[in-house]
Amino acid sequence: MKRSFFCSLVLALxxxxxxxxxxxxGKGLTPIPNSKAAPVTPTTPISATPQVPRGTxxxxxxxxxxxxxxxxxxxxxxxxxxxxxxxxxxxxxxxRPVDKSVFTQYTVYFEFDRSTVRESEKSKLExxxxxxxxxxxxxxxxxxxxxxxxxxEEYNRALGERRAQALREYLVNLGxxxxxxxxxxxxxxxxxxxxxxxTAWSKNRRGEFGxxxxxx
Amino acid sequence: MKNNFVSLxxxxxxVCSLAALAPSQGRAAENDSRIRVVGRDDRQLVKIxxxxxxxxxxxxxxxxxxxxxxxVTSADQxxxxxxxxxxxxxxxxVQDKLTQTYVLGxxxxxxxxxxxxxxxxxxxxxxxxxxxxxxxxxxxxxKKTRGATSELYISDYDGHxxxxxxxxxxxxxxxxxxPGRRKVYYTSYRLGNPDIYSQDLDTGERRVVARYSGLxxxxxxxxxxxxxxxxLSKAGSPDLWVSDASGGGLKQxxxxxxxxxxxxxxxxxRTICFTSRASQRAALxxxxxxxxxxxxxxxxxxxxCTEPDWSPDGKYITFTSLMGTFQICVLEVATGRMSILTDxxxxxxxxxxxxxxxxRRVGGKYVLSLLDVRTKQVKDIPQLSGNCSQPAWAx
Numbered sequence: 001m002k003r004s005f006f007c008s009l010v011l012a013l014x015x016x017x018x019x020x021x022x023x024x025x026g027k028g029l030t031p032i033p034n035s036k037a038a039p040v041t042p043t044t045p046i047s048a049t050p051q052v053p054r055g056t057x058x059x060x061x062x063x064x065x066x067x068x069x070x071x072x073x074x075x076x077x078x079x080x081x082x083x084x085x086x087x088x089x090x091x092x093x094x095x096r097p098v099d100k101s102v103f104t105q106y107t108v109y110f111e112f113d114r115s116t117v118r119e120s121e122k123s124k125l126e127x128x129x130x131x132x133x134x135x136x137x138x139x140x141x142x143x144x145x146x147x148x149x150x151x152x153e154e155y156n157r158a159l160g161e162r163r164a165q166a167l168r169e170y171l172v173n174l175g176x177x178x179x180x181x182x183x184x185x186x187x188x189x190x191x192x193x194x195x196x197x198x199t200a201w202s203k204n205r206r207g208e209f210g211x212x213x214x215x216x
Numbered sequence: 217m218k219n220n221f222v223s224l225x226x227x228x229x230x231v232c233s234l235a236a237l238a239p240s241q242g243r244a245a246e247n248d249s250r251i252r253v254v255g256r257d258d259r260q261l262v263k264i265x266x267x268x269x270x271x272x273x274x275x276x277x278x279x280x281x282x283x284x285x286x287x288v289t290s291a292d293q294x295x296x297x298x299x300x301x302x303x304x305x306x307x308x309x310v311q312d313k314l315t316q317t318y319v320l321g322x323x324x325x326x327x328x329x330x331x332x333x334x335x336x337x338x339x340x341x342x343x344x345x346x347x348x349x350x351x352x353x354x355x356x357x358x359k360k361t362r363g364a365t366s367e368l369y370i371s372d373y374d375g376h377x378x379x380x381x382x383x384x385x386x387x388x389x390x391x392x393x394x395p396g397r398r399k400v401y402y403t404s405y406r407l408g409n410p411d412i413y414s415q416d417l418d419t420g421e422r423r424v425v426a427r428y429s430g431l432x433x434x435x436x437x438x439x440x441x442x443x444x445x446x447x448l449s450k451a452g453s454p455d456l457w458v459s460d461a462s463g464g465g466l467k468q469x470x471x472x473x474x475x476x477x478x479x480x481x482x483x484x485x486r487t488i489c490f491t492s493r494a495s496q497r498a499a500l501x502x503x504x505x506x507x508x509x510x511x512x513x514x515x516x517x518x519x520x521c522t523e524p525d526w527s528p529d530g531k532y533i534t535f536t537s538l539m540g541t542f543q544i545c546v547l548e549v550a551t552g553r554m555s556i557l558t559d560x561x562x563x564x565x566x567x568x569x570x571x572x573x574x575x576r577r578v579g580g581k582y583v584l585s586l587l588d589v590r591t592k593q594v595k596d597i598p599q600l601s602g603n604c605s606q607p608a609w610a611x
Contacts, residue, residue: 084449084451084452084453084473085452086450086451086452087428087429087430087449087450087451087452088429089429090409090427090428090429093408093409093429094407094408094409095407095408113497113498113520115474115475150538151498151522151538152478152522152523152536152538152542152561152562153389153390153523153561153562153605153606154389154390154433154434154447154477154478154522154523154562154606155477155478155491155498155522155523157389157390157410157431157433157434157447157477158431158433158434158447158454158475158476158477158491159475159477159493160431161430161431161449161454161475162453162454162474162475162493165430165449165452165453182429183429183430183431183449184408184409184410184430184431185410185431186387187389189361189366189387189389190364194580196580
């Protein structure tokens with residue numbers, strides 16, 4: 001009951017904030033020059049580009065409206081629901097230095113096309129959970145999900161996220177607060193081993209950890 | 217701007233007046249049985265002969281016609297003779313060899329890029345011989361990977377006039393066009409997290425569509441441009457969500473514990489097709505954009521089905537099946553008949569509902585190729601160098 005009320009609240013706020021948008025132009029973007037000058041009619045009629053409401057966005061790159069972020073007071077209690085554990089507050093994790101050297105030996109490997117944590121990998125997660133429980137509260141955990149190349153790009157991006165979240169769920173069950181864990185999926189964009197064989201694939205199906213340090 | 221108007225007017229005048237070049241065009245198009253031979257049911261390459269064209273006009277015309285299922289042969293083997301010239305401007309005629317009649321004659325105004333003139337002639341041939349909309353003047357978007365980063369590019373469908381439209385020095389993914397508009401949606405990791413942006417190609421203006429913790433990817437814009445289907449993991453698992461075009465009014469459509477991916481819209485906007493691992497293995501499902509139960513779509517033996525795309529005419533869904541290697545498949549929606557076409561992944565339909573653009577693994581990188589679904593003819597796009605993937609066809 002409490003959960004559904006909270007969900008409605010999130011949805012209502014998402015709707016309320018949804019109309020605003022943040023403009024980013026200029027930096028890093030290339031308008032197509034002379035694009036209206038195509039002298040040959042296109043195959044489908046192109047309607048006029050609607051005016052984007054100006055002044056509705058917040059300044060700066062990192063202030064991004066669009067429905068979130070809301071702190072989730074129940075995040076830790078919502079574990080193992082039908083859907084999983086709700087994601088945390090994105091701004092909390094923004095622009096923070098990551099130290100991956102701490103956890104290099106704890107990279108978790110997965111079976112082909114699976115996101116379940118294997119028995120052989122559980123001790124690594126226990127070690128990561130222990131480390132984080134002892135770490136100061138201003139340090140958080142980044143969990144990266146990766147895949148081998150035997151999946152299409154967007155499928156793997158989703159599978160990599162599912163893997164990262166499976167690790168997050170396992171860590172929460174070990175007593176780590178969900179609000180301290182950020183997940184990111186790279187799908188097959190960042191293979192550890194670029195080869196195209198079983199050895200490479202088994203290395204690439206992985207979850208990596210990084211220590212999120214406080215903003216400098 | 218004024219010049220363009222003049223060019224367009226000239227083009228219109230030229231096209232009208234040069235209809236006289238082909239006095240029998242109307243009659244031939246309606247009555248000539250040869251034209252029906254090359255119609256929609258034919259699975260053979262249509263043999264044509266090209267003469268009189270040179271240089272870029274010739275290579276462009278040849279490429280365009282091969283993409284839509286033609287094979288260039290000698291004149292004595294050809295069904296159709298395509299003759300013309302391209303000194304200063306392009307003129308072309310199509311003669312049906314059997315009936316000895318001209319079925320098409322067009323001239324295009326000087327002053328326009330010769331490649332565009334050739335594309336326009338190819339489109340006119342597609343309309344006349346194949347009764348289908350031309351695609352030679354359409355655009356594609358794709359991801360180009362260089363080392364650890366990737367950027368988004370837009371080019372003509374044949375790879376010419378490529379323009380890099382992001383410079384985020386990060387990872388981009390999953391470009392999708394707003395139907396009928398010069399605007400794309402895509403995922404960028406520029407702020408560390410994969411977030412969804414929209415970008416107007418005329419002004420370069422970029423807006424955030426969705427930015428939450430976790431995965432945000434695979435935007436797909438409804439045919440009327442008003443809604444976006446996408447994958448968000450903010451509820452704890454990669455699920456299918458819809459929002460309005462700006463990202464507001466979010467609604468969660470699936471609640472599986474496993475992951476969903478790559479949604480696409482039916483042209484009537486009543487159904488979204490997507491991939492889910494709900495049954496442990498990737499399979500295609502459909503759901504109403506207004507909510508309700510997700511339904512498994514039968515793919516007649518194809519397994520590990522991902523990256524669906526619904527044809528603009530509504531008749532087919534293409535998808536990638538992993539059966540040892542990646543295979544491009546097409547499912548006929550009404551009958552459930554499934555065909556395996558060729559090696560490749562991540563296909564999207566051209567506006568003609570007949571041509572697909574696909575990514576193929578060659579050596580250690582991806583190349584983009586064009587696949588004619590009826591004849592299964594594959595044409596690589598040699599113009600695109602480097603590692604290009606996730607093609608999206610403007611339509």
